[in-house]
Amino acid sequence: MKKTLGTHNYYIYIITNKTKSVLYIGVTNDLKERLYYHSNPEANSKHFSHKYNCKYLIYFEHYQDIETAISREKQLKKWSRKKKDFLISTKNPNWGFLNDEV
Structure with missing residues (x-):
C-alpha cells in the first residue's frame, strides 16, 4: 500500500518555439x-529546448502522482x-502561448 502525505503537484507539459515547428x-x-x-x-544552453528555442507553453496536464505523470510523458x-x-488543439485550439496563465 502506498502512503500519501498531502497533495502533490506534477505536470507534463509541451513547449514550442515561436513558429510552433518544434515540440518539447x-x-x-x-x-x-x-x-x-x-x-x-x-x-540550459546545451539542452534541446534551448537549441530549438522552445520556451512557449502550449499544453499541460496536472497529476498528483509522479509515476502517472512520468508514464504519460x-x-x-x-x-x-x-x-x-490534435491533443494540443483539443485544449488550446489557437495554440496560444500559456506561459502567463501559470
Whole structure:
C-alpha cells in the first residue's frame, strides 16, 4: 500500500518555439519554475529546448502522482506529430502561448 502525505503537484507539459515547428515534452513538479528555466539560455544552453528555442507553453496536464505523470510523458513522446498536434488543439485550439496563465 502506498502512503500519501498531502497533495502533490506534477505536470507534463509541451513547449514550442515561436513558429510552433518544434515540440518539447517534459515533466516537472513546478511548472512555473521549469518555464523560467526554459526561457533563460544561461540555465540550459546545451539542452534541446534551448537549441530549438522552445520556451512557449502550449499544453499541460496536472497529476498528483509522479509515476502517472512520468508514464504519460513517455506515452506522449512516442506519439506522432499529428497525434500531438490534435491533443494540443483539443485544449488550446489557437495554440496560444500559456506561459502567463501559470
